[in-house]
Amino acid sequence: MSGSVNRPVRRRTFVLGTAAAAGSAALAGPLAQSASAAAFGYSDDGSNYVVDTGASLVFKVSKTNGDLTSLVYRGVEYQGYGGMNSHIESGLGTSTVSIRQSGSTILISVAYGTIRHYYAARSGENNIYLWTNKADTSVSATRYIVRVKKGLFLNDEPDSYTYTNSTIEASDVFAKSDGQTRSKHYSKRRVMDYDYVGWSAGGVGLWMVRSNHEKASGGPFYRSLLRHQSADGGGLYEILYYGQNQTEDQRFGLQGPYVIAFTDGGAPSSSLFPGTLTTSWADSLGIPGYVGASGRGRVAGVGITGRNTAHAYTVGIANSAAQYWGSARASDGYFSIGGVLPGTYTLTVFKGELAVHTTSVSVTAGGTTTLNSIAIASTNDPSNASAIWRINDWNGTPGGFKNADLMTYAHPSDVRAAAWTGNVVIGSGSETSAFPCYLWKDVNSGLLVYFKLTAAQAAAAHTLRIGVTTAYANGRPQVAVNNWTSAIPSPPTQPNTRSLTNGSYRGNNHTFTYSVPASAWLTDTGQYNVLKINVVSGSGSTSYLSAGTSIDAIDLLS
Structure with a gap:
């Protein structure tokens, strides 16, 4: 049975999968492969090592640089767009590439400088297992990208775009004619939220099953690009260190396996998922840095x-x-x-x-x-402190604030975003939903919060707290209460890359505290005190690339 290249492509949404969602599709994995008359083994075509898995998958790896140059499933070529191959990083230079077979496993090893990369095939499986060992910073990022031919998996998800869209930021964020935004960065998910990412169309599923990320950086809540689709083709990523929104130093050593998996359209087998995958078959392969169960x-x-x-x-x-x-x-x-x-x-x-x-x-x-x-x-837990009033609960995210959910898969200028301006009244019942999740120096700095105090409360000094989850260009809040103005706080350590505009609020959680003297409050209990929150910084550009910050919670302690 072949892959029917003449069959119309059906538009399907991509999947960011979890073990629970894929449980019913487990038989779409290595235990239920299509029959094939081909024998498991490899050959040398002069330029590439050619591996036949003995199922429905044949792939090629360049003997020159370790690129994945061909990915044929059921007779259909899936690899490549724009003249580029699939590879580690942005492609390696001239490398030492070797191959060997050990029983039912074929292992291809790629050595380039201090990087070692490995491809493994198992007899009868439509999977490619990959490991990457990065020893130092001689190569900046750590990623693998599977480049997929155009037209095979078209869609209109947040991480897709077409050339008819207009570029609105950094050549990688786009606006459609209807005002919705698209970018490869708009994955919606944290690392802990997905096991695999990919597409399904025409009875074929192509997936990247992530590794356990033990050598990655950023922790369980890290957000990065996972997949993109455009008019010239698509890409699936395993991102281990990308340099954007990083909150810790990169780690080195052997990472993997992560898996390129083909199915009959269903989800990949849960037996491939991080935390489930067992690789006792790799124990004897002699991969440097490999540690078995x-x-x-x-x-x-x-x-x-x-x-x-x-x-x-x-x-x-x-x-x-x-x-x-x-x-x-x-x-x-x-x-x-x-x-x-x-x-x-x-x-x-x-x-x-x-x-x-x-x-x-x-x-x-x-x-x-x-x-x-x-x-x-x-x-x-800052939520346990007694407060006169509190906007949102402290949980390290801007969830619940205005536009918070949308910002993990859209640009702040997206037509679906509610107005970033608008003031907040304590006691209105809409304090959290009316408060914008992000504040920028050039967009909505000067937001006002109105609140009343009792006579006893107004007679004492109080601590005001503002929790943030990240900041761009050292944006941080300076506050004024009525006629009193706080000092400008020092900026905490935060990632120095874009964040608020490329789908991530994840940085280093930080709490700003302000000691507001009793003299700042109004003595008339019938009047509203006015808290003004300004964003200050000497850095940043304009509009949504001006200095900004993401809000976790705000409260005035008793």
């Missing part, structure tokens, strides 16, 4: 007390060499994180995306480190 350990916690059950909690462990995470059970906070390299890690409990507890934990090969119930101190 027996060389890894586990961290488990019996529970977490002091949680606010209205929020999801995540537990992460990280050091300079590796990172891992897992969800805490809603009922009691139990968690288990497996497949961990031996070492000592900082363990962090997150309420939403806000760190509320940290400790140290050590992991040994083959062992399970069991932690007694973790108690979150009341003072570690």
